[in-house]
Amino acid sequence: MQEVMRRASRHRSVALAVVIAAALYVLVPFALRGNLYLMSLVVASLTIGGIAVAWALLGNLGGLISFGHAAFFGIGSYASAILVMKSGWPIFPAMLAGGICASLAAVLVLPALRLKGPYFALAVLAYAHIFRIVATEWKALTGGAGGIGSIPRFPVLLGFDFASKTGAYWIILSLVLAFALIHFYVRNSDYGLALRAMHDSEEATRAVGVNSLLLKAMMLFLSAFMTGMVGAFNAHYINFLEPDYAFSGLWTMLPIVAAIFGGYRTITGPLVGAVVVYLLDQLVFKAVMPIGHQIMLGAMLGAMILWNAGGLLPAIAGWWRRHRGPLAPHA
């Protein structure tokens, strides 16, 4: 009986997910058609959201807080742009390669894995600076501080122009949803169990037979790969790169703000957080306070942490449970 009910509830969750996905893919572009400005804000917020999901995966499953995801973003963007422009690769395989290059760069970060908490965070921050300097100085490959212009746009496939706002929206939305799905599956696997146990005690986890260092490294590679893919997407979407932009600390800071605001312990929290935070900032705070609107962003994050440190989604789920009875377990 219980099994039947559980299966029914799972079917309901799957159905709900399909409805939401359909709405995201079809309704959003339809509702915002013609409003290019709003559409570009949504794409930008999903770009932040993609990094936020990747960042939260590392924090959630590896217990690692990174202050250097801008490095993976920058490397992914440069790698993809260079492969397309200098080696003539098609864009989508190049984006994949951009993610892989970011993972390879993460190999250099491995020595920092033995560090914990703030020490790891700061070590990665230092790495990010090194990568930015390399991108600036390796002029033959990256064009130096002058940057790279006219990076090819997304192609026309099956008669649809992926360089359009709607096309870009579908690409980044697909990436972000795929990342969230990957996070979900890893978390529910044996590895996810072991990774969550490491939050409690890494030593005890090793004692039951978990190669904790290897698992943390895998999560770092996965997170770097995702972030690199988002960077590659952004390069072909913006069509321009320079080191100070591609490796900007904002690519680290905004996703962290979004993830913590939305709830970084959840899977969709960072994504929802990114959309809410970015759109509020651009549409509301900027209108109210054209200069220094980031102050309101900071105040909002502070208020959220004080009100509910778990973030927006867990807070809403808790409110719902109190007022409407139990909800399907939030993903």
Add this chain to the structure above:
Amino acid sequence: MLDVRGLRAGYGSINVLWDVDLHFEGGRLTTIIGPNGAGKTTLLRAIMGQVACTRGEITIDGVRRDGTDTWRMPELGVAMIPEGRMVFRDMSVQENLLLGAYPVRKHAGLDQKLALAYARFPRLFERRAQLAGSLSGGEAQMLAMARGLMADPRILLIDEPSLGLAPVIVQEIFGLLGKLKTEGRTIVLVEQNTRRAVEIADQVYLMQGGKVVLSQPAKEVNLERMHERYFGR
């Protein structure tokens, strides 16, 4: 089966174990007793590879195993049962048990292993969905033991299982230890409750100041004299 020879180990510049020799016979229960700070827990941690050995060797079935990564020990059939406070507090009882079977990964047998664990500890079945952090001290100790047994180890290293627990629970734990012994497992028991430990043991080691000061078959141990000599002030 498990041999420690001339082992020197410690934490960085602080050395704890000074060239200790111990022999753990297969299928027997060997207890290590001694005052606080004698190096008993450090010895278990050194066997598990959690503390670096600077001299000497550890062998299992004649094969050197010192320097082996901690996470490989369960594959070799060695399980450490730490004191009960070391369960994964933010995870459910059942998740704790599943983690105990992590190295085995024989999912076909996983349900039977869980069933066996719950048969051994019916209390844990009632609490299977609860967070381990919400268990009482005795229940947490039961969980630590059940988790250690999930991988069906040949060699069990058990650290202070009765620490701070009510007499009824201690009774239950020693009952279980007796049963594990009859199952043919090799058991290394570190205990403060010397009377009970010596009662159940085959062989007794007494440690003090990082050295083995006495090794005797349990039958020959005279507890009164031992207490006078080593624990008395």
